[in-house]
Amino acid sequence: MAEASGILHTTLFPKFAGPQKARRRCSTVIMRKHSVQCLSVSTGDKTSVTQTVPWGCDIDSVENASALQRWLSESGLPPQKMSIQRVDVGERGLVALKNIRKGEKLLFVPPSLVVTGDSEWSSTEAGEILKKYSVPDWPLLATYLISEASLQKSSRWNNYISALPRQPYSLLYWTREELDRYLEASQIRERAIERITNVVETYNDLSLRIFSKYPHIFPEEVFNLETFKWSFGILFSRLVRLPSMDGRVALVPWADMLNHSCEVETFLDYDKSSKGVVFTTNRQYEPGEQVFISYGKKSNGELLLSYGFVPKEGTNPSDSVELSLSLNKPDRCYKEKLEALTKHGLSASQCFPLRITGWPSELMAYAYLAVSPPSMSSKFEEMAAAASNKTGFKKDIEYPEIMERALQFILDSCESSISKYNKFLQASGSMDLDVTSPKQLNRRLFLKQLAVDLCNSERRILFRAQSVLRRRLRDMRSGELRALTIFNGFRKLFK
Numbered sequence: 001m002a003e004a005s006g007i008l009h010t011t012l013f014p015k016f017a018g019p020q021k022a023r024r025r026c027s028t029v030i031m032r033k034h035s036v037q038c039l040s041v042s043t044g045d046k047t048s049v050t051q052t053v054p055w056g057c058d059i060d061s062v063e064n065a066s067a068l069q070r071w072l073s074e075s076g077l078p079p080q081k082m083s084i085q086r087v088d089v090g091e092r093g094l095v096a097l098k099n100i101r102k103g104e105k106l107l108f109v110p111p112s113l114v115v116t117g118d119s120e121w122s123s124t125e126a127g128e129i130l131k132k133y134s135v136p137d138w139p140l141l142a143t144y145l146i147s148e149a150s151l152q153k154s155s156r157w158n159n160y161i162s163a164l165p166r167q168p169y170s171l172l173y174w175t176r177e178e179l180d181r182y183l184e185a186s187q188i189r190e191r192a193i194e195r196i197t198n199v200v201e202t203y204n205d206l207s208l209r210i211f212s213k214y215p216h217i218f219p220e221e222v223f224n225l226e227t228f229k230w231s232f233g234i235l236f237s238r239l240v241r242l243p244s245m246d247g248r249v250a251l252v253p254w255a256d257m258l259n260h261s262c263e264v265e266t267f268l269d270y271d272k273s274s275k276g277v278v279f280t281t282n283r284q285y286e287p288g289e290q291v292f293i294s295y296g297k298k299s300n301g302e303l304l305l306s307y308g309f310v311p312k313e314g315t316n317p318s319d320s321v322e323l324s325l326s327l328n329k330p331d332r333c334y335k336e337k338l339e340a341l342t343k344h345g346l347s348a349s350q351c352f353p354l355r356i357t358g359w360p361s362e363l364m365a366y367a368y369l370a371v372s373p374p375s376m377s378s379k380f381e382e383m384a385a386a387a388s389n390k391t392g393f394k395k396d397i398e399y400p401e402i403m404e405r406a407l408q409f410i411l412d413s414c415e416s417s418i419s420k421y422n423k424f425l426q427a428s429g430s431m432d433l434d435v436t437s438p439k440q441l442n443r444r445l446f447l448k449q450l451a452v453d454l455c456n457s458e459r460r461i462l463f464r465a466q467s468v469l470r471r472r473l474r475d476m477r478s479g480e481l482r483a484l485t486i487f488n489g490f491r492k493l494f495k
């Protein structure tokens with residue numbers, strides 16, 4: 001859903017100077033009106049996280065979804081051509097009740113049923129405080145969700161929140177140990193760690209600046225790291241950016257029951273003429289078929305990161321794998337090269353996306369810089385600029401004299417990455433899942449399967465790059481050999 005997933009970094013408000021230590025949390029937490037067990041204490045390190053929030057429902061519950069459907073109809077959602085049902089792809093989804101034409105507009109969720117940063121708070125005091133601190137949309141919505149959830153029936157969103165998954169799927173819910181164990185080969189592990197850290201820091205920041213000053217309005221039993229993990233999990237997997245509402249981010253009940261398909265290219269947006277959130281189908285559906293939208297052009301790793309699923313291998317045309325390239329430490333020009341990179345916002349180790357269709361010119365520019373000899377030091381700056389994603393610099397630079405070395409450098413990086421995937425995939429068959437209960441076994445088997453699917457799809461792209469690079473290098477070398485043979489032939493002739 002969230003074309004919005006990438007905004008967390010940019011919208012967080014600045015922190016106080018100095019890092020804040022994550023607050024230690026309870027082992028048993030009493031929520032407003034409810035009691036809940038917080039089964040373990042963790043800030044994402046080696047411990048296992050099994051706690052849940054006392055609201056929401058099981059990820060495949062259609063009962064709560066039916067109540068949601070009834071409440072939405074009573075609250076102004078027009079009659080629909082779809083209903084929420086249990087589905088093969090995505091647990092619950094929207095299924096066509098009637099024939100749906102290609103090019104038809106569906107949904108029409110009115111703004112009164114959309115949750116945005118401007119939505120009214122059931123706890124007016126809490127809303128006013130957050131406004132006073134100018135909290136940006138993401139942390140504001142995360143706090144809003146928790147506040148409304150804790151008020152249960154006193155909140156107008158009770159039916160919506162009751163139908164939200166108690167434990168949304170995403171890498172936010174993987175422990176550090178699980179990330180290390182299953183995603184060692186993939187760069188998505190780093191992204192997940194970064195995201196978890198970001199959520200923890202955001203919570204600590206809110207807690208220090210606001211919640212601790214108003215403990216009667218934001219009690220720690222309700223506004224704590226576990227509940228924030230839940231609300232951010234919901235935002236990452238359900239928030240949408242609506243371009244026609246000035247790019248506002250929003251939770252759109254009903255629309256957020258739509259699952260993703262890599263085969264459709266249709267997105268949610270606000271329709272000014274019908275005054276509702278809609279999407280336009282790009283294929284027809286028969287009654288009983290699940291209707292899909294696109295969550296955006298995301299790689300399998302990004303889909304796993306935010307939504308907790310991996311599409312079938314080879315079905316995602318937007319799939320990519322991050323290839324990590326690094327400057328060679330013993331390089332005599334290491335310092336100058338690093339200076340040039342730093343000037344353009346890059347570092348000694350940098351990731352670039354490889355696609356099945358090829359790689360970006362920035363990756364080639366980085367490779368040129370990494371392999372260039374001291375005699376080319378005057379070009380370092382130009383190469384680093386081309387490797388950055390800043391606009392206004394020449395991107396498609398070419399240095400024929402070091403092209404072969406640059407391609408070999410990329411090939412070596414691909415092969416070292418492939419060997420990491422091979423190691424994981426070979427070991428995954430006999431991997432000790434290290435479990436103590438059947439519940440844990442199910443979870444670990446599920447996570448392992450996701451990791452295997454991700455690694456297979458990422459390795460497939462690396463294999464493709466490896467084969468293209470090998471062919472190009474072979475052609476270059478045989479071309480050079482041919483040129484040399486001709487040259488030697490000429491030399492003999494003139495002798």
Ligand SMILES: C[S@@+](CC[C@H](N)C(=O)[O-])C[C@H]1O[C@@H](n2cnc3c(N)ncnc32)[C@H](O)[C@@H]1O
Binds near residue numbers: 092
């Ligand atoms: C916006 S919600 C869609 C509604 C969701 N299925 C539900 O029952 O609440 C996004 C979540 O749906 C699931 N999902 C969406 N598309 C999927 C797909 N193609 N395959 C597997 N799961 C999918 C994932 O759990 C994801 O985090």
